Amino acid sequence: MSAPNRPIVVAITGASGAVYGVRLLEVLVAAGHDVHLSISPSGQIVLKQEMELSVDLDRFEISDLRLESTGPGRITYHHYKNLMSPIASGSFLTGGMVICPCSGSTLGAVVHCVGENLIHRAADVHLKERRMLVLVPRETPLSMIQLENMKRAAEAGAIVLPAMPGFYHGARTIRDLVDFVVARICDQLGVENTLMKRWGTSKINLSGSH
Secondary structure, three states, X not given: OOOOOOOEEEEEOOOOOHHHHHHHHHHHHHOOOOEEEXXXXXXXXHHHHHHOOOOOOOOOOHHHHOOOOOOOOOEEEOOOOOOOOHHHOOOOOOOOEEEEEEOHHHHHHHHOOOOOOHHHHXXXXXXXXXXXXXXXXXXXXXXXXXXXXXXXXXXXXXXXXOOOOOOOOOOOOHHHHHHXXXXXXXXXXXXXXXXXXXXXXXXXXXXXXO
């Protein structure tokens, strides 16, 4: 569960499903959480292809993500090559990290401690410090190698949370399906949310964006 008043690290990598990462940012900021964000080059490409968001990793502006909701939380950006970033050190206290979406190559790098960029390093830090690390893969079908990497990640202490939206909450729109996955991520982090109808309850919308 996310430690109170500690920032949350979010990384967007090159799997399909960039909308999950962007929506997660909106929800965390709206809930008052500070976020430390990093985006891989492949994540940049997917943001452009799937959401028509042109993000410059070298001259990043939060406005480039066109977040629909704002709040008391703040977003601090870290270039994926900046291994001197605070989130590369275990001494920088966080409430957890989410890689959303998490590409197969990023999953492999995390599992095998490759540490080629800041995202890999930050994930390694969260595992070694026994902090929450949520990996959100979005791939189908899965190869035996990917399944084995997910197994190893879970054994190392990560939460493997595939972007598999449910339908029991009365989903009517794509946003409903996205919010289901984001709600499950927030549940793991201990971030209160009302993004979806829970079993036996009625839906209350946190953001008012529907």
